[in-house]
Amino acid sequence: MSDIQLVNLVKSYGEMQAVKKISLHIKEGEFFSLLGPSGCGKSTTLRMIAGFVMPSAGRILIGSDEVTHLPPEKRDIGIVFQNYAIFPHMSVAENIAFGLKLRKKSQAEIEITVTSALRQVGLVGYEDRYQRQLSGGEQQRVALARVLVTKPRILLLDEPLSALDKALREEMKYWIKELQRTLGITTVYVTHDQDEALTMSDRIGVMQKGRLEQVGSPEDIYERPETLFVTTFIGHSNVINVTVKGRDNGKTVVSFGANTILARALEGEVAPGSAAKLVVRPENVVIGRTGEGLPATVLTENYQGALVRYRLSLGEQEIVVERQNQSNVSRFAPGEEVGVSWDPERSEVLVA
Amino acid sequence: MRGESAIPFAFRVISWLTLAILLIPVVIVILAGLNSGDYLTFPPQGLSLRWVVAFLTSETFLPAFGTSLLIALITTLISTIIGTMAALVLSRARGRIVNALRVLFILPIVLPGIVVGLALYVFYISTDVGLARTMAGLIIGHVIVTCPFVIATVTAVLVGFDRSLEEAARSLGASPFTAFRLVTLKVISSSISAGAIFAFIISFGQFEVTLFLSGPNLQTLPITMYTALRYSFEPTAAAAGIFAIFLVVAATVTTSRITDLKRIFGR
Numbered sequence: 001m002s003d004i005q006l007v008n009l010v011k012s013y014g015e016m017q018a019v020k021k022i023s024l025h026i027k028e029g030e031f032f033s034l035l036g037p038s039g040c041g042k043s044t045t046l047r048m049i050a051g052f053v054m055p056s057a058g059r060i061l062i063g064s065d066e067v068t069h070l071p072p073e074k075r076d077i078g079i080v081f082q083n084y085a086i087f088p089h090m091s092v093a094e095n096i097a098f099g100l101k102l103r104k105k106s107q108a109e110i111e112i113t114v115t116s117a118l119r120q121v122g123l124v125g126y127e128d129r130y131q132r133q134l135s136g137g138e139q140q141r142v143a144l145a146r147v148l149v150t151k152p153r154i155l156l157l158d159e160p161l162s163a164l165d166k167a168l169r170e171e172m173k174y175w176i177k178e179l180q181r182t183l184g185i186t187t188v189y190v191t192h193d194q195d196e197a198l199t200m201s202d203r204i205g206v207m208q209k210g211r212l213e214q215v216g217s218p219e220d221i222y223e224r225p226e227t228l229f230v231t232t233f234i235g236h237s238n239v240i241n242v243t244v245k246g247r248d249n250g251k252t253v254v255s256f257g258a259n260t261i262l263a264r265a266l267e268g269e270v271a272p273g274s275a276a277k278l279v280v281r282p283e284n285v286v287i288g289r290t291g292e293g294l295p296a297t298v299l300t301e302n303y304q305g306a307l308v309r310y311r312l313s314l315g316e317q318e319i320v321v322e323r324q325n326q327s328n329v330s331r332f333a334p335g336e337e338v339g340v341s342w343d344p345e346r347s348e349v350l351v352a
Numbered sequence: 353m354r355g356e357s358a359i360p361f362a363f364r365v366i367s368w369l370t371l372a373i374l375l376i377p378v379v380i381v382i383l384a385g386l387n388s389g390d391y392l393t394f395p396p397q398g399l400s401l402r403w404v405v406a407f408l409t410s411e412t413f414l415p416a417f418g419t420s421l422l423i424a425l426i427t428t429l430i431s432t433i434i435g436t437m438a439a440l441v442l443s444r445a446r447g448r449i450v451n452a453l454r455v456l457f458i459l460p461i462v463l464p465g466i467v468v469g470l471a472l473y474v475f476y477i478s479t480d481v482g483l484a485r486t487m488a489g490l491i492i493g494h495v496i497v498t499c500p501f502v503i504a505t506v507t508a509v510l511v512g513f514d515r516s517l518e519e520a521a522r523s524l525g526a527s528p529f530t531a532f533r534l535v536t537l538k539v540i541s542s543s544i545s546a547g548a549i550f551a552f553i554i555s556f557g558q559f560e561v562t563l564f565l566s567g568p569n570l571q572t573l574p575i576t577m578y579t580a581l582r583y584s585f586e587p588t589a590a591a592a593g594i595f596a597i598f599l600v601v602a603a604t605v606t607t608s609r610i611t612d613l614k615r616i617f618g619r
């Protein structure tokens with residue numbers, strides 16, 4: 001078994017808590033992303049799993065083994081760093097053979113393994129190159145090959161794509177995901193890029209200020225954010241200040257200004273009259289003629305090719321709406337009176 | 353702009369000129385050592401191997417050359433090991449004490465050799481540790497003088513050393529010591545050899561500190577040359593200089609063959 005369990009994991013640097021009591025179960029074979037803004041403690045968490053940072057409190061289990069106090073070399077992990085950390089004094093082949101030599105494999109076995117690893121990462125013919133003769137993407141592949149030949153139980157990646165240009169990042173994103181799927185290796189992926197997390201992960205843990213805000217599938221995180229932070233961090237969201245009125249038919253009734261509308265049911269009890277935030281994604285808002293929904297006024301129209309983005313004033317507040325730019329849909333001009341609506345199930349009420 | 357080089361033409365002229373000026377003393381010493389006249393003069397009165405032979409058969413110069421070589425080798429070995437270890441500690445540990453230590457370790461570079469020599473001399477004779485006028489005492493002096501150069505060169509590279517290389521090695525199964533041996537040490541090896549060359553050259557030519565610590569039976573080449581020139585102005589000293597120059601050049605070339613010095617100086 002190679003699942004990972006973090007139990008009440010804490011890391012403090014003096015007064016500052018970089019990681020605050022994280023508990024998490026990463027399943028065997030899962031691609032799990034830790035997503036969050038800079039400084040939220042993603043790397044610290046990953047480095048605790050790797051064994052480079054000793055937790056201040058809590059436990060780490062890989063499979064059924066407690067590894068909390070084991071040094072990194074005894075944990076049977078593979079880690080790829082942001083800068084790839086290719087040994088500059090060794091050729092590509094020697095880099096890949098490094099872990100195998102430490103494991104006292106025979107020369108013949110090492111040669112066979114290195115050759116097949118080079119084939120796997122598409123670097124046949126690169127054996128004798130050195131780090132300074134490799135592009136970022138190639139170094140990335142060498143780093144992965146070097147790790148994978150040692151057959152680690154878990155794979156840890158710390159922002160492995162952030163040093164690459166956009167086109168290569170896209171390519172590597174799918175390549176890494178595909179490789180991970182083929183190998184079925186439990187993977188923890190640290191990133192601050194939501195697109196990476198959403199496209200690659202089986203599950204995502206969103207972190208903020210050392211805490212796990214929400215753990216769930218990409219759909220959960222995107223469609224059903226549980227906290228205001230997740231809502232605003234993932235994609236763009238309209239956040240409307242509302243007052244909770246009560247419940248109706250399993251939905252929540254909220255009001256703002258002169259408007260009263262329904263939204264997805266709140267979990268738990270909320271006293272009527274309490275302030276809350278109504279969250280709607282721009283692509284879920286439908287614009288129609290006046291009378292079709294809540295009255296609103298177009299402030300600006302922003303043409304973006306496949307999309308047209310509108311800024312509208314709705315009551316006292318502003319919202320952003322995105323529409324697919326198809327030939328059969330009409331466009332709206334600034335100043336025009338329109339009506340807006342959305343599926344209550346596609347809107348979220350978060351109690352502030 | 354012509355060729356691949358982006359260095360302005362004027363700069364290149366200046367650097368060649370500088371190099372030429374720096375090489376003048378070397379040329380003078382070599383020519384003076386090959387002088388056929390009786391006195392140390394320049395330009396030489398004619399060329400001959402007379403004084404080279406005199407050096408090779410000398411009862412003072414040749415042993416002094418050997419002593420200097422031996423002291424330089426031992427000093428280099430000790431300074432390189434101590435200096436590398438000190439550089440590792442100084443570049444990795446944090447805190448106020450370490451900052452103070454950093455200054456302290458580099459201090460002998462800026463301290464006049466006379467002061468170091470005098471201090472050691474007074475210390476040796478007044479404490480009766482049995483180091484006065486001994487080779488051990490002299491080597492200690494040379495280590496104090498040369499060690500900071502090793503520390504400085506090795507620290508310069510360690511500051512830019514990427515710790516994730518060590519971490520990568522650890523994650524691949526290496527113990528802390530193995531990771532250090534197979535990765536860190538290899539990556540910083542050229543700076544260690546550069547430091548070793550500095551230590552060797554400085555120790556071999558060391559004069560002021562040696563002046564205080566040498567004795568009648570402990571004469572290094574610089575001291576012997578100095579003494580000889582004070583009493584008789586004969587070209588044997590220059591001939592000895594030729595050998596000193598060749599030794600230093602040979603040491604540098606060998607070391608740079610072993611490790612890639614270009615990586616240190618060429619970057």
Ligand SMILES: Nc1ncnc2c1ncn2[C@@H]1O[C@H](COP(=O)(O)OP(=O)(O)OP(=O)(O)O)[C@@H](O)[C@H]1O
Nearest residue numbers: 013017018036037038039040041042043044045192
């Ligand atoms: N060795 C350390 N000593 C003191 N504070 C540290 C140390 N390492 C990390 N921190 C602090 O812990 C917090 C979390 O750092 P961490 O590197 O985990 O952030 P991150 O989420 O990986 O951010 P980024 O996206 O910028 O890499 C930061 O505020 C950082 O300043």
Ligand SMILES: [Mg+2]
Nearest residue numbers: 042043044158
């Ligand atoms: Mg980080």
